[in-house]
Amino acid sequence: MLPAKTDVLVVGGGPTGLATALTLARRGVEVTVLDQIDHPPVTSRAAVVHAYTLEVLDRIDAAAPLVAQGLRAPRFTVRDRDRVLLAVPFDRLPSRFPYALLVSQSVTEAVLAERLAEHGVRVRRPCRLTGLTRTDDGVLAEVDGAPLRARYVVGADGMHSTVRQAAGIGFTGPTDEESYVLADVRVRSTLPREEVSLFLARSGPLVWASLPDGVVRLVAAVPAAPAEPDRAYLQALLDERGPAQRPDQVTEVLWGSRFRVHHRLADTFRAGPVLLAGDAGHVHSPAGGQGMNLGICDAVALGTALSDVLAGGPETLLDEYTARQRPMAEDVLSFAAGLTRLATLPPAGRPVRDALLRLLGALPQVRQRIALRLSGLSHRERAPG
Template identity: 55%
Template sequence: MNNMNNMNEANDVSDKNDEKGVNDMNDVNDVNDVNTAALPARTEVAVVGAGPAGLALAVTLAAAGIDFVVLDKLTEGANTSRAAVVHARTLEVLDELGASEELIARGIRVTRFGVRDGSRRLLTVPFDRLPTVHPYALMVPQYETESVLLDRLRALGGAVHRPYEVASVVQDADGVTLTMSTGETLRAAYAVGADGMHSTVREAAGIGFTGSAYEESFVLADVVMDWAPGPAEVSLTFGAEGLAVVAPLPGGHYRVVATVDDAPPAPDLAFVQRLLDERGPGQAKVTGVAWSSRFRVHHRVADHYRAGRLLLAGDAAHVHSPAGGQGMNTGIQDGYALGRAFATGRLDGYEAQRRPVALRVVAFTHRMTRMATTRNPVVRGARNIALPLLGHTAMPRKLATELAELNYR
C-alpha cells in the first residue's frame, strides 16, 4: 500500500474564513506525522486533506485494501482542539473502523444537553435513552480524534505525507493528475477533496458551493473555570446579546462557543469572563484560557459531491453553524461512506446517500442558530414559554436523536 498524506481545515468549528488563535497554556497535544518518503507516482485514490474526514476515508480504504495516497499541506497536524463533540452515530462508524474504544477512553461521556435563558433552565435534551450502543455525546478535543484515527491508519500500514500542497488538479478520461506546489505530480484514478471550505479539488471540479455567511462572528475558547451547571452536561444559553455554548472537556477544561458582533482576533480571559457574565450571570468564574480564536461561519452545501473522477467529503462539501457540534461528525461519516462506496464499486450512490444528510444538518443547525440568536423580544418571549412546555412531549428525545445523527444511518 502506498503511504498517504492529508490534513483538513477543521470540521465542526472550522467552518470559517477568518480564524486567529492564541495558546496561553501548554495543554494541547502535538499531532505530528511528517513523512519524508518520496511521493509515489501513481495510486488509485488521492485524498487531499488529513483532517477527520480525510483520515476516516483513508482508514476505510486501508481496511478494504484499496491503494491510496493522502496529501496535506501542513507540516504537522493541528494541535488545537476545534471540534469537541463526537456524537453517537459517529461512534458507531468508529466502531466499524476499530477506532472507538481508544477515543472513548480519552473523552468524557455527557448524557444531557441543557437549554437556558441566563441561569433559568428551559429544556433538557437527554442522550441516555438513545437507541444505540453509545447513548451519550463524547466530549473530546478534535486533535485527539485525529490522533486516534491516525494511529489506526498507521496500524493498517498507512501514513500521512506532509507537507504537500496541491496546486492544481486536472482530470481526463483515464484519471486525475495532481500537481504539487513543488512541481511534483501524482497520478490517480480518483481524487477526493477533504481539504476544507476553500477546497482546491472542489474548485477544480467546478462545483458550486451554495449558501451564505452569518453576520455575527463566533468566539471559541477552551478555558479553566468554575461553572455552576458543572461538567455533567452541555449548556446552551440564550441571551439578548447572543448565544453561548459551554461544554466540558477532559482535564477539567470547558469549551466556550459564543456569537459576538465583532470578536477580537484572540479573545483573552477578561473578554471570555465578560461574555459569560452577560449571558449567564453568576454562573462562571474563568481562571485560565488554554486556547482561543475567532471565526466566521458559513452555511453552504456543494451543488454536487462528484464531478467525474473528483469527489468531495467533509468541509469541502458542507459547512454550517457549530450549534449542535455536527460538522466534524458529518465529515467523518462522509469519509466512511465514500470509502465503502469505493470498496463496493458504488460511487454513483455516494452523493445520493450523503448530500441529503448535509442539507438536513445545515437546515437544522441554521434553525437552531437563528432561534438562539434572535433579538426580537416577542420571539424570545414566545421561545422561552414554548420550550418548557415542549419538555413534556416527545420533542426532547427527537432533538437528541437528530443531534446524534441516528436518523442518518
C-alpha cells in the same frame, strides 16, 4: 517521496480525510493522504462526537480508543441564564453509545492517524495540491508541481477546497457570514460537568461543554471577536450570557481563537473521479455540534463506496454516495440555521420561545426526537449497512 501513482488520493489530513483513508486502507486500497500544513493542529474547534458518529467510527475500529479519552455527556440542556428551558437526555438513545462524547478534535485526529499508521499509511506533510486534470483513467494531480496519477481524488480539504475549485463544482449559499469566538478555559462553575449547555442570550448563543482534564470549551456567536480572546473578554461573555445567580469565574485561558463560517453546500459531491466529503462539501454554523460529525459520516460512506468500486463494483455506487449524503448535509444545514435563529430571536419573541421550549421539554416523545436528531441517529436509516 511521493508515489508516482495511487488508487485514491485524499487531499486533507483532518478528521474527514483521515477517516476516508482509514476506511480505504482497512479494505486493502492503496491510498495517499496529503495535507498542506507541517504538523497536525493541537487546538481545533470541534469538541463533541455524537452517538451515530461513534457507531460509524466503530465500523473502522476507531470508536473504542476515542471513547477511552473523552468524557461522556448523558444530556444536553438549553438554558436562558439560570433557567433550564429544555433538557435532552442521551442516555435513552437506541445505541451502544448513549451519550455525547466530549473530546477535542485534535484527539480525534490523533486516534484516526494512529489507526491509519497501523495500516502503513501516514499523512504526507507539507504537501500542496497545485493542479488537477481529468484523464481517461482517472486524474493527474500536481503536488507541489510534481505529477501524481490517481484513479480517484477525494477533496477533504475544507471550506476553501482546492479540489472542489479545480473540479469546477459550485459552492452556493447566503453571502453573509457568522463570526464566532472559541476558547478552552478553566473555570470555577456550578454547572454540571456531565452535560453540554446551550445558553440562549439576546446577544447570541453560547455553548458550554466540558472536556477532559477539567477544561471547558466555550463557543459563542459574536459580532467581532479578537484574534486571541483573553480572560477579561471571556469573563465578560460568560457574565453577559451564562449563569447569573452563581456566575462562572474564568481562572485560566488555555487557548482561544476566532473563526467565521458561511452556510454553503456544494452543488454535487461528485464530478467524475473527483469526490467531496466534509467541509469541502458543506459548511454551517457550529450550532448542535454537527460539522465534524457529518464529515466523518461522509468519509466512511465514501471510503466504503470507493472500496467497493475498486473491487469491481459498479460506478453507480459513487452516485449513490452523493445522492445519500448531500440531502443529509442539506438537513444538517437547515437544523444548524434553525438553532441559530432560535438563539438570536429579538427580545419581543423571547418569552414565547422560552415558554414553547419548556412546554416541549415536558413531553418525553419530543425530548427523544430531539435527542435522535442531535445524536445523528435520525440519519441512520439513510446509511448503507
